[in-house]
Amino acid sequence: MDVVGTIASVVDLSTKLYAYIQNVEDAPKNISRLCTEISTLKGILEDIESRRPSTNDAPTSALDSSLDNASSIVTQLLQQLSKGESSFKRKLRYLKWPFTEKDVAQDTERLSRANQSLMLALIGELQSVPQDLIEIQATSQATLQKVENIEDMILGETVKRETKEQFEARRSIIKFLAPASPDERHREVCHAWRVSDPGAWFLDGAFKTWMEDSDPTSRVMLLCGSSGSGKSTLLSRVVEHQKHKVGADMTAYFYCVYNKVETQEVRNVLGSWAVQLSPPLPKALDGFQEEASKAAPVLIAHLQDLITDLAYASPSVLLVLDALNESNEAGELAANIASIVNRSRNVRLLISSTSEGLLTARGCTCKRIDMIPAQIAQDVEVYVRQKVREHPALEPEDEDKIVEIIVPKSNGMFMWAKYQMEYLSSIPIADQVIEALDDLPSNLDDEYTFRLQRLLQLPKFWQRLVREALVWLSYSLRPLRIDELAEAVAYSFGLKQFGKRSRLPRPMDLLDMCQGLVRLDAVTGIVSLAHSSVVTFLESDTIRSTSATYFAMDEDRDERALLQKCLSYLQMDAFQIGSGCSRHDIRSFFREYPLLHYAGNMWAIHARQFAIAYRLTQSELQLILDLFASQKMESGGHFAFWIRTILPHTPIEIIKRAQPLYYASSYGLAQVVDEMFSRGLVDKTNPEAKWYLDAKSGRYSSTALQVAAYRGQVETVEILLDHGANPHFTDENGNTSIEWASMRGHEEIHRLLLQATRNQEGP
DSSP: OOHHHHHHHHHHHHHHHHHHHHHOTTOOTTHHHHHHHHHHHHHHHHHHHHOOOOTTOOOOHHHHHHHHHHHHHHHHHHHHHHTTSOTTOOOGGGOOOOOOHHHHHHHHHHHHHHHHHHHHHHHTTTTOOOGGGGGGHHHHHHHHHHHHHHHHHHHHHHHHHHHHHHHHHHHHHHHHHOOSOSHHHHHHHHHHTTTSOOOHHIIIIIIHHHHHOSSOSOSEEEEEOOTTSSHHHHHHHHHHHHHHSTTOOEEEEEEOOTTOGGGGOHHHHHHHHHHHHOTTSGGGGGGGHHHHHHTOOOOHHHHHHHHHHHHHTSSOEEEEEEOGGGOTTHHHHHHHHHHHHHHOTTEEEEEEESOSHHHHTTTOOOEEEEOOHHHHHHHHHHHHHHHHHHOSSOOHHHHHHHHHHHHHHHTTOHHHHHHHHHHHHTOOOHHHHHHHGGGOOSSHHHHHHHHHHHHTTSOHHHHHHHHHHHHHHHHOSSOEEHHHHHHHHHOOTTOSOOOGGGSOSOTHHHHHHTTTSEEEOTTTOEEEESOHHHHHHHTSTTGGGSTTGGGOOOHHHHHHHHHHHHHHHHTSGGGTTGGGOOHHHHHHHHHHSTTHHHHHHHHHHHHHHHHHHTOOOHHHHHHHHHHHHGGGSTTOHHHHHHHHHHSTTSOHHHHHTOOHHHHHHHTTOHHHHHHHHHTTOSBSSOTTSTTBTTOOBTTTTBOHHHHHHHHTOHHHHHHHHHTTOOTTOBOTTSOBHHHHHHHTTOHHHHHHHHHHHHHHHOO
């Protein structure tokens, strides 16, 4: 990623545009918006330049790709502008303006979309900044000053200042609407087919026919197939095809990922689509500025409205969604898809899933395309031939022999073929490669069984750690780094001390022991299962009938183990420091205890999911209440330390006044709130009590009822009202629970609060 080179190109482009504006009579008037987009690009580059990478940050190909795209557009504009100059460098008054009005409009839109893509890539980084930026800090600062000087000439100081403000406002709205970026997953999937062009049977067949049909029987196409059949690959090919096709439909895409909870939420899917559709109408996002400034969750209905409005600005729109079945809100997401299609006649949706039921159950008819083995075989063959040609020992006559074995046996399972070719590629001797063809597993289940059976040959210690690793990678709510995973598997529930002698000295050994079932992304440093089909097999009945049954998983049992371990980890002796932990100290704790960030930020989300789906056990409730009880210590104990982990930059005064009931209500832990009242832990009458019902807490000095109303926690609000919580109290902003429920669009909560008010006032 050459940030300096791109900045230099922006300088050159700005200089040439200024020359044309000043000296060419036929330069179009709408050039000012093009200048604004160039200035916005400068702002983004300035933002990149100003970041200071830490030693833990990994390079990002998503940002590289977005920057390359922007750089390419700038280069093309420069080349076009250069055509207006003679080879003899005639004076400026003889320059010819090389663009038509239509050219300027199109190029402005392209640059606007490139800027939008860059901002999305930046937001998706989660504090990950390219390492090579360290080398460009000094150089880019001087170059950026040149850009600013050119901006002054082109736009003037006032417009320049307004452009900067617009850029910051736009970026904050984009971050608010689209906190989950699809770029990283898209990069991963595209990387898998970089040496081939799979999916021609789909792109040039069913997809092309459907897109060219002006009145299709259904504007929703469902790509249906089992896990591991290559659905994500096909959808990524569609996205890339649309990106590079002249005159293609406006396209927005998203991937639901099994171990990234933020990618599974309806709000984030719709928000990302909306942001990607916004470049032609950037002002359409302005209506969300107030909500973004308050960090108030946007209403899903408003996102639907926004997508509908943006769709009208384009002749046709294609929305792409991969792995609907991976969303924990799949039913609601399917209902929203049906609604969008019904409201917007020019919108089509391409979706992949393992079944059709999620859509049809919501009244959404779709054109179903099944992943038929005979069609997938074409892609498998291309892939196999490419891998054979890369093998240094194999000869041309070996190619057909390997293809004749691998392709038919794959039976439409691309992942199976991939595993076999990885195995064959690891064999250095040609004759042994051919011999190995006789002993390949017959299907994907057999492949996973074979790998797990090999794990049974390891010492019991390693078997336990590998199983723990598979559990964490299957049920964690966000991706884990290798140091986090190593800490998670080495820590044992109930330990009060955990140091160097208890940890794995070489975390990478864990990956080596996992028999290819997990992989490390060298770019992001994230560990994940090799494919989502791994967890599908681990949860299946099939594994329970094999000798590898030790590794079989049960979502209820094993995710509970994660919750319990997180709560136990947070209550180690080292974390009893409570409110004595400063903002600086917490950074040191995060470095010394790699699992701390996950345990602190995710245990309550795990607990809420269990409270909804299965109910928390008494032992789990006790673990939570033990954590809360430490708040009564002078230092605030483990509870105050936990608050510091989730609010690392919060002033100490807020940490000290933190209330367990407030945070249980904020997270919607209704069962925990109910248990606190059942045990008589909350005082309903004495404002001086340690745990008072209407005690003020949080950053805005709110009551438990106010934060529950703010967050939309219906069941929690009901419990608090039943126990006498006061709906009239105000926070430091002067808002009551009723006002927050109204402002946030929580209609059911608003109704409950109004009814409670009437009941208190009497007849």
